[in-house]
Amino acid sequence: MSTSAVWAIAHKELTDKLKSRWVLVIGAGFALFTVVISYFGGAPAGAAGFRELDATVASLTSLVTYFIPILALTLGGGMVADEKERGTLDIFLASPISVAEFMAGKFAGLVLALVISTAAGLGLAGVIHVARGGTGALVGYSLFIVNSIVLGIVFLSISFLISVLLYDRARVIAVTIFVWLFFTILYDLGLVGLLISTKGDVGTGLFSGLLMLNPVDIFRIMNFLSIGEFRVFIGLSFVEFPAFMNGTVLWSVSLMWVALPMIASYFFFKRKYLI
């Protein structure tokens, strides 16, 4: 694999997102929301002001759960459609680069844009917490940011698959919205429906396995495991997870959620565009 070709594409993606102010707008939006949620997160209970870090993470988890997936899906959804619309896709295909180099460059550039905007946006609340509570808060909040970025990367990978399968922009948007709704709302509704219809008689192992089929739930659980009593804020206060659902397993499953759509995208791209 030619690293210079991958870097050239990644650099272009990042430059494009920086110059279009995408990174700035998303970063500023995140910063605003995180500071507001950090400060006013306890308002329903009649208190305003910066709260404990765990409480902030619990509140921000809900924001990130909805915001990051749609952001990542829209970011990568144009991977093929935008290039096709601009007429540049054929230039890439006629260039001496492999499909793997093309996709790796795109992915790396968009991941960088996502990392910068997410880390900068969420980082502001972290800086405030560290300033108020010392560096003890740093590790926990950094882990939350890393989890959020991993969630973004998972959905970026899914967006690549959507983009490759449906290179038409309108169809990409429609499917993107459906995928977002499915993973953030419908899937969990389905699980609730399953619990109701079986009167809760679903084995813990099976239920945990079903949760791991949804990257949004994996993100929730990863944060859940780190925030103790504040888990009530993310709706998982009464759930007991089996021992096998630890950080290593959750990270491994997340990586699979990144790898599998990317591998599928690679093969579908070759089948669809190099025919």
Add this chain to the structure above:
Amino acid sequence: MLKVQEVTKNYGPIRALNNISLEVREGEALGLVGPNGSGKTTMLKIILGILRPTSGTVVFRDRKLSERDWKEFKRSVGYMPERVSFYDNLTGKETLKLFAGIKGADKNRSHEFTSRILPEDLLRRKVGTYSKGMRQRLNLAQALVSDPGILVLDEPTSGLDPVAIREFYDILEEVRSAKKLTVILSSHILAEIEDKIDRVAIMKNGSLKAIGRLEELCIGLNIPLGITLRTDGQDDVLEGVLKEAGATELIYQNGYLLANAPGDKKLGIISALMEEKDRFTDISIREPSLEEVFFGVH
């Protein structure tokens, strides 16, 4: 240099190319013409390695291109697709840097050609501020950024105004005079490319109908030259000379004697007319246009 051998391309039940064989010679400009849907773009994409033929092969420098050879072959080719808008937020320079990067271009060599096409002030501007003509210049620059030996142009002047079209071909001519470049030029604007190409390949319904130099095709298709002589009224002697030399369909019109003649009789007719040069005051011989050849084939 580059040969397409018995290439057929099917899209499901639809046959886009039907058993096409053609050769592109080193240093020549080959025009690929045909109506929309004739298979020109499919042909170009097969040459570029974007599409794989259903059957048949592409041979480059006497070597059949297999899956492993395409990457190396693509280093020798610059491709300028029809209508590319590029990235509005990037400058011309950043855009060229991207394509130089993916093509592994030598920075010094690429600057030599791109600076001829896009001046420094344009390179520094965002592509979003470019006119259509400027974008096509950028398109040509990216195709040449890796200093390729073969340049493939697909409808390069589509949507440009006459001034931009002229500018485009002037630049192309300048580049061709500066380096040995093999050009494959696809277009359906026949008058525009007629004097830019050495040979023409005419396609219809996925088949190659004819290929060769324009003059050869005129003779092969019996497309006549047009001869116009200015005379003082009817001249039986001149008519006799022309008929003797092979001219046909002689008529008088507004003080001119008009005649047609087969392309291969041109020298004989000129020679015969020079013997009788006192019998006319002006002469013109019109070669058949690419358009006439095109419609002759169709």
